[in-house]
Amino acid sequence: MKKVVLDTYEDVCKAAADIYIEQLKNKPNSILGLATGSTPIGLYERLVRIYNDGGINFSKARSFNLDEYYPIKKNHPQSYDYFMRGHLLDKINILQSDIPNGEADDAISECKRYDAQINAAGGIDLMLLGIGHNGHVGFNEPSVSYNMGTYLTGLTDSSISANSRFFTEDDVQPTKALTMGLGEIFRSKAILMLICGKGKAPIAKKLFEGKIHTDIPACFLLLHPNATVILDKAAALG
Ligand code: GLP
Numbered sequence: 096m097k098k099v100v101l102d103t104y105e106d107v108c109k110a111a112a113d114i115y116i117e118q119l120k121n122k123p124n125s126i127l128g129l130a131t132g133s134t135p136i137g138l139y140e141r142l143v144r145i146y147n148d149g150g151i152n153f154s155k156a157r158s159f160n161l162d163e164y165y166p167i168k169k170n171h172p173q174s175y176d177y178f179m180r181g182h183l184l185d186k187i188n189i190l191q192s193d194i195p196n197g198e199a200d201d202a203i204s205e206c207k208r209y210d211a212q213i214n215a216a217g218g219i220d221l222m223l224l225g226i227g228h229n230g231h232v233g234f235n236e237p238s239v240s241y242n243m244g245t246y247l248t249g250l251t252d253s254s255i256s257a258n259s260r261f262f263t264e265d266d267v268q269p270t271k272a273l274t275m276g277l278g279e280i281f282r283s284k285a286i287l288m289l290i291c292g293k294g295k296a297p298i299a300k301k302l303f304e305g306k307i308h309t310d311i312p313a314c315f316l317l318l319h320p321n322a323t324v325i326l327d328k329a330a331a332l333g
Contacts, residue, residue, distance in 0.1 A: 243276025
């Protein structure tokens, strides 16, 4: 696992954007794994700017998002579908994008459909990840099995409370989600994790101890042959 520490959040977003420029230059029809959360917002803003300036072309690329609340309407402002359209997908010329369907009647069939689509596309070339305060990746919560495909999961109290800031009092906050499993994520050819802000310093410290803590899902990155973690100083130093 390669570790890169940069001064600021903006520096992290710039470095990550450069990786996307390179990826699409080398393989225009890349399969991109995308993530939500506040961390990738700066990267997405930058990619949209670069796209508008003609510096990147997504016209042959396809994306698969990591996760989605379940159940949730696509047009709910807190759905990851809504988030992705607003921050990136509606603003670039990406060929095709897929997000687990939080409106599906049958979650199990939806997970199977999602896995089948990823497999048919040839797997993910570059998977973007954030990290939860408890080490969750996507919505793979602590102590999850390391070999799963997409599945329906319950959220831990820690994740529900971390994400409650986005929901209003009138919303019923989902307590479940559809998420790519760690096995599926691990099969990505390259993984890019971004860790920013002082609040993530304790989990970053744990990750870089270099031990496989089975209760910290992000530790699977230590075993991946092509994983890069970019941190800002606030997350790296606390
Ligand atoms: C959510 C998402 C994760 C994301 C995490 C951290 O739980 N499911 O994919 O990594 O939030 O988000 P943030 O970047 O806002 O800290």
